[in-house]
Amino acid sequence: MKNKNLYNYILGIADNSLILGQRLGELTGHGPSLETDIACTNISLDLFGQVRSYYQYAAKIAGDDRTEDDIAMLRKEREYFNVLLVEQPNTNFAYTIVRQFLFDVYHYLFLTELQKSHDVTLVAIAKKSIKEVSYHKRFSTDWLKRLGDGTTESKQKTQQAVNDLWTYTEELFYTTQADNAMISEGIAVDVTKFKANYYQNVNAVLTEATLDIPESKFFQKGGKQGIHTEHLGYLLSDLQYMQRTYPNMEW
Amino acid sequence: MDMGVVRTAIFVKEVVHVQITPTYSGCPAMDVIGDDIKMALKNAGYHSKIELILAPAWTTDWITPKGRKALENYGIAAPLNAEADKDVLLNGKRLVTCTNCKSQNTRLVSQFGSTACKAQFQCDDCQEPFDYFKCLK
Numbered sequence: 066m067k068n069k070n071l072y073n074y075i076l077g078i079a080d081n082s083l084i085l086g087q088r089l090g091e092l093t094g095h096g097p098s099l100e101t102d103i104a105c106t107n108i109s110l111d112l113f114g115q116v117r118s119y120y121q122y123a124a125k126i127a128g129d130d131r132t133e134d135d136i137a138m139l140r141k142e143r144e145y146f147n148v149l150l151v152e153q154p155n156t157n158f159a160y161t162i163v164r165q166f167l168f169d170v171y172h173y174l175f176l177t178e179l180q181k182s183h184d185v186t187l188v189a190i191a192k193k194s195i196k197e198v199s200y201h202k203r204f205s206t207d208w209l210k211r212l213g214d215g216t217t218e219s220k221q222k223t224q225q226a227v228n229d230l231w232t233y234t235e236e237l238f239y240t241t242q243a244d245n246a247m248i249s250e251g252i253a254v255d256v257t258k259f260k261a262n263y264y265q266n267v268n269a270v271l272t273e274a275t276l277d278i279p280e281s282k283f284f285q286k287g288g289k290q291g292i293h294t295e296h297l298g299y300l301l302s303d304l305q306y307m308q309r310t311y312p313n314m315e316w
Numbered sequence: 317m318d319m320g321v322v323r324t325a326i327f328v329k330e331v332v333h334v335q336i337t338p339t340y341s342g343c344p345a346m347d348v349i350g351d352d353i354k355m356a357l358k359n360a361g362y363h364s365k366i367e368l369i370l371a372p373a374w375t376t377d378w379i380t381p382k383g384r385k386a387l388e389n390y391g392i393a394a395p396l397n398a399e400a401d402k403d404v405l406l407n408g409k410r411l412v413t414c415t416n417c418k419s420q421n422t423r424l425v426s427q428f429g430s431t432a433c434k435a436q437f438q439c440d441d442c443q444e445p446f447d448y449f450k451c452l453k
Contacts, residue, residue: 104428110342111341
């Protein structure tokens with residue numbers, strides 16, 4: 066493939082949305098209330114829509130006969146480049162909200178920068194997606210404040226989720242070889258540039274939610290290189306089941 | 317056309333090229349809209365090619381007055397301006413007009429509704445639950 070770096074770069078962006086979308090989709094019919102259930106699955110649908118645009122573009126770049134569905138459904142665990150944060154399970158609603166919030170703040174800043182890319186297709190997807198993501202960010206921010214500044218139990222559970230998921234935040238700012246190659250061509254976003262801004266935004270909301278900002282400096286990474294936590298395999302077996310069982314099936 | 321989803325329709329060598337753009341990225345209606353356009357043109361005796369475009373990104377500003385009226389008649393409140401939209405979705409203000417009894421004594425039930433483009437409201441006068449088309453700029 067001629068444009069291997071661009072291809073991998075696009076998968077890196079898209080896989081975050083695919084895996085998070087799948088996690089949120091697990092809540093269909095299982096959300097804590099009807100409204101939050103609908104909200105999580107609506108956000109999931111937005112993310113899947115964005116994913117389609119990215120994968121269609123990646124398939125075009127690959128230039129062979131692979132389709133967006135092949136890219137979404139038929140890769141092995143180590144060929145997914147999403148960050149570890151998004152594959153973490155829906156342990157309870159606090160984890161779902163904290164995971165969403167930590168990703169939304171990043172996603173919003175990321176798409177803001179992606180609009181300045183030299184690649185017109187990525188710019189178009191970014192401009193479309195950011196409108197949706199700003200609504201996601203509002204939802205997760207509002208809920209984080211409600212849960213953090215809520216009852217003793219909701220506060221304790223939310224603090225636990227923040228403490229547990231904090232270890233996956235640093236990876237958002239890790240750049241792979243493909244990322245670096247694309248940054249030098251003016252196509253990719255240099256995520257390291259908004260790292261300080263990210264933590265500033267996150268910390269401000271945590272403070273408002275009367276939650277403690279974790280002090281731990283121990284961070285996990287690996288997802289962007291295809292080395293995942295134990296959770297991804299189970300998620301993929303769910304995601305890929307139909308396509309693996311009935312190859313080429315369509316709705 | 318009235319929803320601003322159809323962006324252009326031009327003739328190129330006997331074929332109608334139609335460009336459509338989604339309201340939200342994940343809008344599941346795009347395939348149906350594309351198929352319906354193709355079918356309508358076919359019935360009118362034209363070959364057509366449908367293309368999905370993303371830029372410029374769709375906005376609720378593109379819904380025409382006729383489109384807004386059609387939404388209201390169907391029972392979906394048309395989008396307010398950006399500022400009022402924020403007020404009703406985030407600050408609990410009562411500004412959306414009930415599609416059933418025209419009262420403005422309406423409240424937000426859920427920021428997310430039956431589809432990505434809508435939020436759920438209820439009228440406190442006639443009790444009718446209804447959808448509100450969210451403002452997207």
